[in-house]
Amino acid sequence: MTAFFQTPIVVLANGRFPSNVIPLQILDEAGTVICTDGSADTLLQFERTPHVIIGDLDSTKLKKSDFKGLWIPDQDQYKTDLQKTLEWCLLNDLNEIAVLGAMGEREDHSLGNLHVLAEFSEKMTVHFITDFARIYCVKGQQTFQSKKGQQISIAAVEEVSSITTKGLKYALNNELFPPACNGISNEAEGDEFSINTSHPIWLFINHIE
Amino acid sequence: MTAFFQTPIVVLANGRFPSNVIPLQILDEAGTVICTDGSADTLLQFERTPHVIIGDLDSTKLKKSDFKGLWIPDQDQYKTDLQKTLEWCLLNDLNEIAVLGAMGEREDHSLGNLHVLAEFSEKMTVHFITDFARIYCVKGQQTFQSKKGQQISIAAVEEVSSITTKGLKYALNNELFPPACNGISNEAEGDEFSINTSHPIWLFINHIE
Structure with a gap:
C-alpha cells in the first residue's frame, strides 16, 4: 500500500x-x-x-x-x-x-x-x-549525533529527579535537575552524546556556525 | 545623598x-x-x-x-x-x-x-x-494595568498548586496549574487584572498592536 x-x-x-x-x-x-x-x-x-x-x-x-x-x-x-x-x-x-x-x-x-x-x-x-537549533523533548535514554564543540543546552520541563549525560563537557551524573538556567551552554565533546533522564527535558542542539 | x-x-x-x-x-x-x-x-x-x-x-x-x-x-x-x-x-x-x-x-x-x-x-x-511584550515572574498576589482585549499569557515556572486570576477572560479559580501551554493567549477584560499564585509563573503582557 x-x-x-x-x-x-x-x-x-x-x-x-x-x-x-x-x-x-x-x-x-x-x-x-x-x-x-x-x-x-x-x-x-x-x-x-x-x-x-x-x-x-x-x-x-x-x-x-x-x-x-x-x-x-x-x-x-x-x-x-x-x-x-x-x-x-x-x-x-x-x-x-x-x-x-x-x-x-x-x-x-x-x-x-x-x-x-x-x-x-x-x-x-x-x-x-x-x-538556531534543533529542539527535542527527551525522556528516558537517547543518543544524538554531534560535532566536537557543538553548543548543547538542556532545560528541565519540570523537576527532574535524576539525569545523567555522556559526551558533554559539563557532565551530569544521576543528579537532581530543577527548571533553571544551569544546563544552558553545554558543549559536545565528540560525534555523539547521550542523555538519560527520569523526567522530560528540552534539548537544544545548536547549529554549527 | x-x-x-x-x-x-x-x-x-x-x-x-x-x-x-x-x-x-x-x-x-x-x-x-x-x-x-x-x-x-x-x-x-x-x-x-x-x-x-x-x-x-x-x-x-x-x-x-x-x-x-x-x-x-x-x-x-x-x-x-x-x-x-x-x-x-x-x-x-x-x-x-x-x-x-x-x-x-x-x-x-x-x-x-x-x-x-x-x-x-x-x-x-x-x-x-x-x-512583543512585558514579561514578569510573579509569585503571591499582584495587580497589573491593562487595556480591554489586551493579550495576556500565563505559564508556570514549576508546578503551581493554586492560582487565581481576576479580570481575565478565561479565569483561573484556586486551581492546580502545571507547566503547560493552557495559559497562553488569555485576555484582559478591563483596565486591570490580578493574579494570586502559590508558586512562580511567567506573565506575558503583550503590547497592544
Whole structure:
C-alpha cells in the first residue's frame, strides 16, 4: 500500500519563517507541508504552496475555493493551532514530524509551543528546527549525533529527579535537575552524546556556525 | 545623598536588539544603561554608549582603554552574563531594573533568561521588555494595568498548586496549574487584572498592536 501523504512531513507553524539554510533545506525537501492557519500565507509569499492547512482558518487570506490541498477547519478555542495540527497528524498515522516556524515571534507563543513539543513527544517522533537549533523533548535514554564543540543546552520541563549525560563537557551524573538556567551552554565533546533522564527535558542542539 | 547611578536603570542583554517603539523609548529614557558584554557593540552600532559593561568581556570589541564608563570583568564560567549583571545590580542597590534584549535570538538563551528572571524576581523588581511584550515572574498576589482585549499569557515556572486570576477572560479559580501551554493567549477584560499564585509563573503582557 502506498502512503497517502508523501514523507518527510513538515509542519510550518506561525512563528518566525526560517532564514537559515538548515530549516530551509528541510522545507525544500518536504514531501508534505502542513500549515497552521496564517503560516499558509507566509509560505505563499515565499512561493511555496502548502499541501494541508489546519486551524481556525480565520488568519489565512486563502479561500477554500481557491485551494487545491486539504482544508481542515478546527475551531477548538482551548487548543492552539499547533496542537490541532499535531493531533491531526497522529490521527492520520503521520508519526514523524519536523516543525518549522515554531519559535521566534511572540515569546508566550514560543514558550507555549515548547510545551506542545513536550506533550506530543510522548506520542510521536517530533522536533523543532529553527534558525538556531534543533529542539527535542527527551525522556528516558537517547543518543544524538554531534560535532566536537557543538553548543548543547538542556532545560528541565519540570523537576527532574535524576539525569545523567555522556559526551558533554559539563557532565551530569544521576543528579537532581530543577527548571533553571544551569544546563544552558553545554558543549559536545565528540560525534555523539547521550542523555538519560527520569523526567522530560528540552534539548537544544545548536547549529554549527 | 545623591545616588551614584541615574535612574531608570536599563540592562541591555545580548539577545535581539529592540525594534519596537516601546522598548526603544525605555532605552532612550534610561538614566543608566548597563550592557552584558557583546550587547555593548550592538548599542554602539545604534549610536548609543553604555554606562557600564559587565561580563567575560571577551565578546565586545570595545577596549577598556577607550571606554569611559565602568568596566566590570567577571569570568565565572557557571553564570550567564545576565546573572552576573543582575547580581552586580543587587550589590549596588539597584533594585528596579528593566531588561531589554533578553529574548529573540538563540532559543536556549531565551529560555535560560526566563529562568534568570524567575531567580532574580524573588530579590528585586525586574522585568523584561521585548518587541512583543512585558514579561514578569510573579509569585503571591499582584495587580497589573491593562487595556480591554489586551493579550495576556500565563505559564508556570514549576508546578503551581493554586492560582487565581481576576479580570481575565478565561479565569483561573484556586486551581492546580502545571507547566503547560493552557495559559497562553488569555485576555484582559478591563483596565486591570490580578493574579494570586502559590508558586512562580511567567506573565506575558503583550503590547497592544
